[in-house]
Amino acid sequence: MQVQPSVMTGRFSGLSSKLIATIIGVILLVEIVVYLPSLASFRTNWLEDRLRVGIVAARVLDAVPDVMALPRNLTDRLLNSADAYAIVYRREGQSQLIELTEPVIPDEVVTADLRLSDLPTQIWGALDTLFAGPGRTLRVVGAGDMEESLVELLMSETPLRREMLDYSRSIALVSLGIAAVTAFVLYVLVSRLFIDPVLRVTGNMLSFRKSPENAALILTPSLRRDEIGILERELAAMENEIFSMLRQRRHLADLGLAVAKINHDLRNTLTSAQLLSDQVATLDDPKVQRLAPRLVTTLDRAIGFAQSVLDYGRETAAAPNFAPVALRAVVEDAAFEARASGNPLLAFSNEVDSELIVEVDAGQMGRVLGNLLKNAREALEAHSDIADPAIVVSATSDDERVVISVSDNGPGLPPRARANLFVAFEGSARAGGTGLGLAIAREIVEAHGGELALAEQALGTRFDITLPQRRAAT
Template identity: 40%
Template sequence: MPLPSVTRSLSAKLLVLTVLFVLLAEVLIYTPSIARYRLTYLEERLAAAHLAALSVEATPDMMVAMELQNELLAHVGAHAVELIRPDSRVYMLSRSMPPTVDAVFDLRATMAPRLAADAFMALAQRRDRVIRVIGPSPKDPAFQVEMVIDERPMIRAMVDFSGRILALSVAISLIAAVLVFVSLTRLLVRPMRRLTEGLVAIRRDPDGTPPFQPSARTDEIGVAERELADMQATIRSALRQRERLAALGTAVAKINHDLRAILSTAALLSERLAESADPEVRRVTPRLMASIDRAVELCGQTMTYTRDGLLPLARADVPLRPLVEEAGAAALAALRPDVVRPDGERAELRWDNRVPEGLTVRADAAQLSRALVNLGRNAAQAGAGAVAVTAETRPGGGLLLLVADDGPGLPPRARDNLFQPFAGSARAGGVGLGLAIAREVLRAHGGDLRLVESTAAGTVFALELPPGIVVERAARLGEMPTSESPIPD
């Protein structure tokens, strides 16, 4: 798979996201800023109006010539000004014909949300309004100032302020984006690209790719690099081991073929020994035949295990109860007459099928039956006299099959190597492939095989099948066997 182009790379996405987030932050900052700018503008006009109205007090007769009033009002940018002193005296400046007021704004008790709303309403205004502004004087809050002004000059000042804010926001966003882009590229993007290239190279040529060299970083990137290096070493080791095992399997298959021919000849000769006139020869002949049969079984199981590889599944809708019944019959048929339990008695088995009628699963009938046969045969060979199979559905269409026996339990050595081929047998002379094959069958179906418990009262294995495997449910499912009594009396 090729690496993504520059426009689709992580670096480009980080750059775009950084610009967008900075602009979003500037937008959030702009709202209180424009509201504060409008309030400051009006307060400055109120302060100028206060100073202009005080000129009335300086005249002898408290009257100001119209020409001077017009000059003072022009300096303030107002049509009329009223100054109310604490002693209730009013000083007033006004043009001869002041315009009609379109809106009134009182700054004495206005909250921040209202100021923001008034600012945006002013920016959206398309007509030239005349507004009356009422508020305390910034020069002396004891004085109240009222003025009538045109709104358009304030709007133009607000638009100019917004333009400066926009230009500053764009500049800040670009600078921040570049800084963040460079920082993240050095800290994250380049190491991630190096990790990605290493993963792609390992996938393309797991064995021929040079070893990945992790950096000395101690953060998450450094941990990922070291884990990748360890994973590559593990994969290479597994591949080499697989090659050795494949070569060994080929050699074993050839040896096994010749060995089976030799054992067949030995079996024919052993049958002739049973007709010998020597009583001692006739006495040991059955033991010799049993040993040859075990050797033939070992060869057959070894060939089956090495030939299977990944199990191909032929899934179909299978009624579960008949399948379990057939597996029980096959397990009984697989017990040879010479197979004995640990107590020396001939191995026999009672198969108790508790799976209810009407339960259908989508699975490979032959492989699932093979797993159940292996579990039943192992139970009989380990000393069990009875095996019970129960079923329990799980949420989402999953299934749990419990295979419980009344045997003496697994020895510690068998538990430690339970699913290891050629190492997990619970009896002397056993191969240890039954549980390993059964687990492979369950995992091929997407489930697993696990040991629930193994005590002196018996052993319970759980066959877990994944959600969606149950096609049709039974009217009533069997109860799970308890640890005190896994097998009914």
């Protein structure tokens, strides 16, 4: 069953939606990376603001010998300014404390030491505050403004957490806005530069595939010099080649049909002439007896040529049906069909290892070997002056390939046959031949993923069939 290509149903169903999602995702990821240090800095600044109020209170405590003499409204004002329950001032081993009129007993206390200014510690503290539950008490510790002095504040963490949440929401809204605007601007630019040309090329491919014989659908490439421009030009060239090939195929098909009909009628006519020549050959006239063999030979060649053309026209392009087979047995069958084995006029030798297994289409590979063996036999039979005519088939294999060699000790191929090797109707080595056997053999070998080549040797002719080793030989 042929798989139909998927068709895009909208502009945002393909690369466009992926592009927008990627841009927004990357921007949000960058914002997250920037957000964490920013949140840590916000928390540190917030705590330092409260600590500065504590330092002011520490100065007051340092200036008054008797803390108890401070007015209660002044101490409460200092504590409220710092949002603190209590402020502790430590200096030279002494501690001074001011606290609210009604002391607060905390349930859970966490420490924020502002003397630790490294970024990982600040980020971890910010995340701890952001995701903490309500009700915790924060112990803020920082250096005072005098030598070897220390200020501590006890305060609720809730105001800090609330402001951090508000700050995070603001950052999130700003980030989404930046991401949306940036994604839109980048999308417009990328669409004009990349997405629109890709959609144009894709649409053209889908349209041309439905009607490849419509020349109006051939893509007109732009003047771009980048990769998309190269893609457009190469696609346009390929569509032109396909259009020309299909048109040529139609013409050749029509011409082939006409030739097949003419050839069929010609073969019937030649068959009738052959029957008549057989009757003429029985006459006792010396001239008839001398000319009749030539006439019969000429008619046999003409009939053979017509039959070869018909066979080539009926040749199908079926894909090979690969299966493991014993190569020696395939060679034996092909030699028998080609009348190479058991022939009293020549010696045939099958040197293929009986344990060599190859994965090929046995029928198609038998045709290849049969054509090669038939050509070798005919070449040897046409030259009776060759001493000890022989045909040898051998094979070598490794983990990657199998090489099958068909060789003979005949006269070799003439220059014209070498120049047009594997070309139908041109590459025949004998008079009256069509050259179709080698053309068909090469097509079959190439369909197996291999190569059929003429090997150079001093005496005779040798063809090598090189096939990929689809399965290790056993």
